[in-house]
Structures are given as C-alpha cells and as structure tokens.
Amino acid sequence: MTELDVRSHRPPVVGRTMPVLWPLALAEANLLLRHPLHLLGAALYVFTFFADLGGSQREAYSWITNTVAIVWGVPTFFAAHLVATAHRRAGGDELLAALPDERQRRTAASLLAAVAPFLVACVAQAMAAAYYALAPVEVERFPLPAELLAGPLCVLGAGLLGVMVSRWAPWPGAPLLAMVVLFAFNLRLRGDAMWLGFYVEFARWGPEPDSPGGWGFIDGSANWHAAYLLALCLLAGAGALAREPRWRGRWVGVGLLCGVAVVATGWAQLP
Amino acid sequence: MLQLRTHVPALLRVVRWQPVAGLVVVTVVALAVSTGWRAEPPQFRPAVWTVRLVAVLLALGAGFLLDDAAASLTASVPMPLVHRVGLRVLLLAALFGPLWAAILFVVRARVPELPVGGLTLEFVTMVALALAAAAIAARVGIPEPGLIAGAVVAAGAMVAFVVGQRLILLSLRPQDWTLAHTRWAAVLALCLLVTAVALRDPARRALPSVKAASARR
C-alpha cells in the first residue's frame, strides 16, 4: 500500500441510466467469449470443419448449414449459464447486493453479451461459406443466406437461453436438464414439424443406415425459419428479464408479443 | 473391505447425488415413454438411438459425483486422491452398472438383435469422458466440476452426432460398426489416460520444481 492520496482528485464520471449497460455488457461478453466451454465450441467447429473436408456434396452442405448449431451452440449454452451464475457460485452475491447497480440491468447485460458469440459464429460461418464458395469443393446447392444464418442464430439462442435458465433455475443440474428437454423435444419432431426444432436438417437424407443415399431438400421456408429462431431468441431474453420483480409486467407483455411472433413465424415456415 | 464399510456411508452423505438422481429419473421416464408403454415392439433403429440417448443422459450426471465442496480440506488427508476418487467411481459403478444392465435387459427383451456390446462400450466411454472432464476441472480448481463435465459430455455427444463419414462414430451400418467402435475404444483409452494423469497426487508434481528452485538458489 502506497503513499498515494486516498481520495481521488478527479472522481470518475458516474452514469446513472442506460450507458451503464454497455460497459457491463462488454465486460460480460469478454467473460463469455473467453469461457473455456465457449472456446471448446469454437474449437469443435474448426475440428469438424477439417474432419468433414473431403466428404460428399451432401455432407458439405449439411455441415455448413447446421453444424454450428450443435457443436458451438450447446457449449455456448453452458458457458452463458456459468458466466451468468459466476458471481453467485463464487459467493459474491453479498458484495453485488450492496452496489447501486440493479440485478435486472446485470441480466440485461448478460443477454446483450450473448450477441458476442453470435457475431463470432457469423464470422466463422461466413469464412466457411467463403471457403466452400471459392475452393474446389462441390456443394449440391450453395446454402441460402437464411440457411447459413440459422446456425449462428442457434448460438445466439443458446446464449440467451443459458442466461434465462440461470435466472429461473440457478441450481447446478438445471442447465443439463434444460438441454435434455430441448433435445428430447427436437428428437420427437418428425416430418414437417421438424421445422419447429432449433436443429433443422435442410437436406433430405435417405433412410438410415444408408442415409447418404438421399437427395433434394426439405420443403418449407428457410427465411421464416430464421425469423422463427430470432423470435425464440427474443422470447428467451424477455423470459430472463421477467424474472426480476421490477417491470415484470412489462417484460411479461414483451414475452407474450414474442410468443405471438414465435407462433406466427413457426406457422409461416411450414411447407 | 473394512475401509469400504467405513468410507462408503460417509461418502454417501457428502456426495452430490441430487443431479445424478434427477438425471436417472429423467432417463427412466424417457425410456418408459419411448419403449416401454407401447404394445408393439420398437424397431431396431429407434431402439438403438433410444439406448444411446439414455447413455448420454446417464453420462451427463456422472461428473457430479466428483464434486467435492471440501476439496481444499480433503487435499491433505492421508488417503490418496486416486483412492478418494476411486471410491466415488465405485459408487458410480454400483449405481450405473445394474441400471445399465436393467435398461439393456428391458430393451433387448423387445429388440433381440440389440448390439449390447457396442452400446455398452459407447456408454462406458461417455461416462469415462465425464469423469476425465470432471477430474481435470477439479484439478485446475473449478469448484463445481460436475457441470463442466456435463457440458463436455453434451458437446462430445453432439460432435459424435455430426461428425462426417471420415471419423464416423454413431453409424448403424454393419461395415462401419467395427471401425466406429475401434474409435470408441481409442477415445475410452484416452479418457482413462487423462483421468489417471489428472488424479496424480498434486504434491508429487510439485517436488521436482521445489528441488529445481532450491538448486537455483
């Protein structure tokens, strides 16, 4: 400890409304991007990219349209949950409770932070798409922009859902259970209803065990599917913010609107 | 044997069983819903995928058995780390072994051609992956290794699901089966190796650096 002045001559600027949210969101995004599980997701994405190089045209199309949702989205969900609960798990609730910042603003910052992995996934997806566009790799049909965007939107949704679960069910087994429920739901979807899942295989595959024999693409609208995923993301965000008593009514209202959007876009995407 | 009789009841009191129990319940319900309640016997392909899903569900909970809230206190007890964790793994085996056998028994009764050996290898590998991840997380001082292990198992299962023909792991085609399970065996060996390294006594690794520091002085 030094002989410095204990009182600062120039007290730092204090912002009392929205501006506090941005530096907080940046700090949370920094934590989320550096979280080992998020890095694991990114590494798995790169690994599967190289592992699948040289596969069939169908496999190339399939990889570029839905791998990011699974190998990056799932670890991002857990990473977002762990980052959002980090202070509570470290026993720092008491320290944070004595600060002027509201819990709801911290939740909002965590939700905004989930945009960071989404942006990184978009860049990675764009790079992979550019590779497939420029390299001598045959793709049966180059994916539509909405098909390319579906994966990163799943990463965004995973981050937002991770925050939502951290607010409503902050105990240790909860994110695992949430992931199990999500997967069970996705696995139960068959035929046209498959569009309602977060993981959609746009390519039509042949029956197992000789699935590569399939051809063509499933019917339905990829654009509306992207809108559907975005509506789900917003619903998760509103759900997380509705946890705090302050402005709960407002966020429940926003959630209801998002729910309507989910139903409408979910219906519109079906063939 | 005497030690087991002393340690197991104490371990049962401190082990984090809630997430494991929750996932076991979910597993049983999932299995009952997907295979048990239907009059007609399930087909081969859905039955295999159901058993695989069950394996993932159980493996998700396995890592929680290594959660030790008093890890910093127990680090200096005379019982070595590998024995302390070994006891927890035994406990896990005592729970998961009969459960897995029962699951296979139930499903095989309805689908006789179920590939029991291959599926068991996949299950054991996923549990070993969970334990390896939890052991590493505990080693680096993460207070709740179970959740990290669960996330790693989930991510690992996803990779196995999406990985292409060149590194196929979850095929049902007879021509891929042996190669895929050779890969599962390799992953299992790697997980066991990682677990063994992570469970080495931390003090053993510190000694050479202490010696080196003394030598430099």
Next chain:
Amino acid sequence: MHISVEGLTKRYRGRTVLDGVTFAAGPGVTGLLGPNGAGKTTLLRILATVLAPDGGRVRLGGRDPATPSGRLEVRRRLGYLPQEPGFHRSLTVFEFVDYIAILKEMTDRRARHDEVRRVIELVGLDRERSKKISRLSGGMRRRTGLAQALLGNPDVVILDEPTAGLDPEQRMRFRDLISRVGEDCAVLLSTHQTEDVAALCHRVVALVGGRTLFDGTPEDLTGLAEGRIWHSDRRSPGATLSWRTGDGRYRNIGTPPPDAELAEPSIEDAYLLLTGDTEATSTRSAA
C-alpha cells in the same frame, strides 16, 4: 456522512440476532467489537443495504435505505468489503475491480480505468494487477476486496474483518490507509483484533448477544479495566480470565489472587472483561 442506528432489531427463525442496537458514527474510524455470533456481520449487512432489519431505524448520510431511492443513494456513496467477498476466479485483479467499478455506475472508460489503477495502487497490488485472482494469496485477495471498497471516493466505508489473513507489515500499511480514508469519511470496521481498534479507531461499539454493550472511545473502554488487571505468581481461581505470560507470571482479569500487583490495562483486557462479565451474568441468569 453519518451513520445513525436506532433500536435496530433482527430475528432469524425465532432467534433474536440484533436486539435494539443503537449507535451513531461520524467521520473517522469506528470499531465494531464483539465475540463470534454477537451480530456484527448482521449489523454490517443491514448497514450495507444487503439485508432489511425487522425493526428500528437506519440512516446513512441522512438517507433511509428502507426506501428504493434512499437505498440507491446510499449504495452510490458506499464502499463495502464483506467477510467473504466471493471473487470471480477467472478474472484478473484489474478486471475484477473494473467490473465492480462498472457496477458502481462508472461509465467513462478512461476515467474508470484511472480510478481502478488508483485504488489498486493504493492497496499495493499494482504489480499483481494482471494476475488472476485464483493465483493470489489470501492476503492479496483481501487487498483486492479492499480496493473495490475504496472505488469512487465513498462517503461510508464498511469493512468486515478486513485484516484477517494479512501479514503484520500489511496490517500496519492497512492501518495507515484506513486512518487516511477515515479523515474524510465514516469508516465502520468490524474486527476481532483489539490492537487494530486501539491503533485506528476514535470510537468503539461493542456488541454482545445482539445488544450494544459499550459505545465510547477506546480510552473509555480501556478505562473499564482500570484497577481490575493484576500480575501474580499464581493463577487466580476467582479471575474472569487468567493466563501465563512470557515472563512466567500470570495476568489475571477480575478478582485478584493474594500478593498480586496492579497492572496497566490494555483495550484487550477491557474487551475480555466486558464480554466475560456478560457471559458470567447470562450464565447466572440462566441458572
């Protein structure tokens, strides 16, 4: 900014933890003494707006933390170091203090970083500011906690056992720092270290069994033991406390043995006498 507490009560599951606590503290360092379970941490948590009291009145700088706006104003002027701060292990010292600075509503990045560097330097952690918290010693973590409490020139600083885990040199430096902080604002320091209280505080509040047993200057507290501390060659069976010192003689608090000599009391003697008397009284009442 002043701290004013009147008739504060708090109950946990039918057990009274604070029973009509009353005291006031102005600028300077006020020490809060008391045995384990006396209610010190509960009192500090109420003052830090972490916990709501069941009864009584609290004012910090004239503001009532019971109202949302009052609570917000109090939090903006408060520095708080809990007994167990709970650090995010993967953050560096700088990142952690910066994170708390953001939560203290410091939005201008450059000014905030200057402030973070200033408090880190103040607690002597400038060389460790890029180290992860998980790699710091217990004392360094304590200083990291202290650094965040000093962010933004708070008017009230509440410190719960801040010297636990500090080495003697760091404790001396800490005393210097806190005494300088106390020149401009109200510092409430809960501790078991009576030497810290004697060296730092201009006022002492002693809590025993959830009640204010003493409220005055350290000299007044020491004065309570005047004429009740004895040196002797034998242990006094009737003394409240008696122990063998380094020179082989016995120091007795309370009833003297035969041939005892009166000794100079310390604040620790007075504190032991105070808590010992209360214990004896409550034991007698129970009997």
